[in-house]
Amino acid sequence: MTLFTDGRPAAATHDRAPQRRPVTPSWWRDAVSLATWASLLIVAALWLRGGGATDLDSPTQTYLSLGRITGLVSADLLLIQVLLMARVPMIERAYGQDELARRHRLVGCTSFFLMVAHIVLITLGYAGQDARNAIVEAWRLTVDYPGMLLAVAGTACLVLVTATSIKRARAKLRYESWHLLHLYAYLGVGLALPHQLWTGQDFLDSHLATVYWWTLWAAAAGAVIVWRIGIPLHRTLRHDLWVTAVVPEGPGVVSVHMTGRQLDRLPIAAGQFFTWRFLTRPGASKGHPYSLSAAPTSNTLRITVKDLGDDSRSLARLRPGTRVAIEGPYGRLHAGVRTRRKVTLLAGGIGITPLRALLEELAQGPGDVTLIYRARNEAEVIFRRELETLTAARGAHLVILLGPRVPDRASWLPAEAAAWSDSAALRTIVPDIADHDVFICGATAWMDAAQQAALDAGVPAAAIHVERFSW
Numbered sequence: 461m462t463l464f465t466d467g468r469p470a471a472a473t474h475d476r477a478p479q480r481r482p483v484t485p486s487w488w489r490d491a492v493s494l495a496t497w498a499s500l501l502i503v504a505a506l507w508l509r510g511g512g513a514t515d516l517d518s519p520t521q522t523y524l525s526l527g528r529i530t531g532l533v534s535a536d537l538l539l540i541q542v543l544l545m546a547r548v549p550m551i552e553r554a555y556g557q558d559e560l561a562r563r564h565r566l567v568g569c570t571s572f573f574l575m576v577a578h579i580v581l582i583t584l585g586y587a588g589q590d591a592r593n594a595i596v597e598a599w600r601l602t603v604d605y606p607g608m609l610l611a612v613a614g615t616a617c618l619v620l621v622t623a624t625s626i627k628r629a630r631a632k633l634r635y636e637s638w639h640l641l642h643l644y645a646y647l648g649v650g651l652a653l654p655h656q657l658w659t660g661q662d663f664l665d666s667h668l669a670t671v672y673w674w675t676l677w678a679a680a681a682g683a684v685i686v687w688r689i690g691i692p693l694h695r696t697l698r699h700d701l702w703v704t705a706v707v708p709e710g711p712g713v714v715s716v717h718m719t720g721r722q723l724d725r726l727p728i729a730a731g732q733f734f735t736w737r738f739l740t741r742p743g744a745s746k747g748h749p750y751s752l753s754a755a756p757t758s759n760t761l762r763i764t765v766k767d768l769g770d771d772s773r774s775l776a777r778l779r780p781g782t783r784v785a786i787e788g789p790y791g792r793l794h795a796g797v798r799t800r801r802k803v804t805l806l807a808g809g810i811g812i813t814p815l816r817a818l819l820e821e822l823a824q825g826p827g828d829v830t831l832i833y834r835a836r837n838e839a840e841v842i843f844r845r846e847l848e849t850l851t852a853a854r855g856a857h858l859v860i861l862l863g864p865r866v867p868d869r870a871s872w873l874p875a876e877a878a879a880w881s882d883s884a885a886l887r888t889i890v891p892d893i894a895d896h897d898v899f900i901c902g903a904t905a906w907m908d909a910a911q912q913a914a915l916d917a918g919v920p921a922a923a924i925h926v927e928r929f930s931w
């Protein structure tokens with residue numbers, strides 16, 4: 461099979477007529493939010509129905525009752541967390557993974573502190589009831605009640621996961637080590653289940669509660685099995701992707717070209733990303749997210765990667781023929797979220813990758829699209845020829861802003877434009893920016909500044925779409 465033509469990858473078949481594009485109806489977000497609050501309300505209602513608010517005659521009863529509600533809400537949030545991170549398409553597309561990761565942290569912390577409160581309150585309650593020392597009571601509860609030893613092991617897993625997710629601890633760990641430890645959360649959730657089933661008053665007393673909890677547990681487990689394991693495996697086998705070429709694009713930046721079968725059957729759009737596993741040793745177990753840097757075709761995909769660590773660096777050494785496993789596509793940075801005809805693409809550094817693909821795929825007339833690309837210097841500008849060719853062919857505007865950062869304030873502009881305010885500069889480059897959709901991708905601080913500039917320039921929040929490269 462011919463892989464290369466003049467040292468470049470064989471030409472892609474640009475005949476992709478995608479049958480399934482990602483859609484993101486605006487009501488999905490509200491539906492997910494509503495379902496989350498509804499589940500908390502159901503838990504509270506079940507607790508009230510079980511006499512939660514009436515069992516408060518003595519401190520002991522109060523401890524036990526509050527211990528029950530904190531445990532129930534904590535378990536509910538734990539399962540909501542699993543669902544949030546299960547890559548359920550409706551949830552993933554409604555929020556995007558960066559926003560989900562933020563919510564996951566918030567829900568996770570709340571669930572963890574409620575779990576600690578549950579343990580303390582239940583122990584104090586039983587200690588009061590049995591007139592025992594709290595430590596002795598904790599030991600008795602652990603060894604005498606069914607499922608409690610497993611629950612203690614589950615709690616230890618969750619403590620480990622929470623402790624290693626604290627900013628300072630996480631900064632000291634390699635991403636892969638942190639991620640591996642984080643998977644113990646699933647074990648923790650699984651080990652906590654039996655004590656809830658076997659000893660939880662709400663499970664034992666109410667048929668309604670039993671149905672609710674079993675449904676939630678089954679939904680969480682099912683979502684993980686289907687969307688985190690089943691579908692990625694199925695897509696990897698069905699599309700049979702492999703590397704055709706690795707092409708240098710600039711200092712420390714390479715494009716990886718891949719080919720596969722029936723890619724038009726993937727619900728994918730330019731601007732989205734996959735988690736990629738290149739099936740070489742030792743890289744096979746390590747998945748990394750990279751955005752498509754060219755519009756997908758029916759038989760090719762391309763990513764472009766900057767060397768930012770061990771694994772991204774190792775992509776430069778990938779050999780043609782390497783098999784590729786995929787998880788995705790994910791991400792909200794695609795034409796499906798567009799709300800207006802006019803579009804500004806704001807790219808910082810390697811954040812150009814998804815926006816380069818979007819520029820290619822967005823439906824547009826002459827003058828509809830402006831791409832503003834911010835790089836430190838000319839050497840760091842990648843895809844210059846491609847961008848010039850694409851913008852000329854599509855009648856789009858290309859503005860490349862070079863130079864070091866503005867020294868004394870967080871800004872998306874280069875130092876040379878420091879006299880301008882961030883929003884005034886944006887309005888000067890794109891006078892009707894307030895009528896545009898704005899897609900932003902780049903380093904986190906740069907994106908924050910760019911997003912603020914767009915807001916200040918009159919772009920409504922709903923018309924700003926971002927993809928963060930670090931969560």
Ligand SMILES: Cc1cc2nc3c(=O)[nH]c(=O)nc-3n(C[C@H](O)[C@H](O)[C@H](O)COP(=O)(O)OP(=O)(O)OC[C@H]3O[C@@H](n4cnc5c(N)ncnc54)[C@H](O)[C@@H]3O)c2cc1C
Pocket residue numbers: 634635636733747748749750751752763764765766767768769770771772773810813814927928929930931
């Ligand atoms: C949605 C998304 C799209 C991205 N698209 C591109 C792209 O098109 N081109 C590009 O060059 N880079 C992209 N990145 C960044 C890229 O994933 C990281 O640079 C890469 O994973 C670094 O891995 P490493 O082992 O080389 O470095 P490490 O030193 O292991 O990691 C450096 C940092 O990268 C992040 N990271 C590492 N692995 C993961 C992971 N599995 N999931 C989430 N974050 C991780 C962490 O913040 C970590 O601190 C993207 C990131 C995200 C989240």
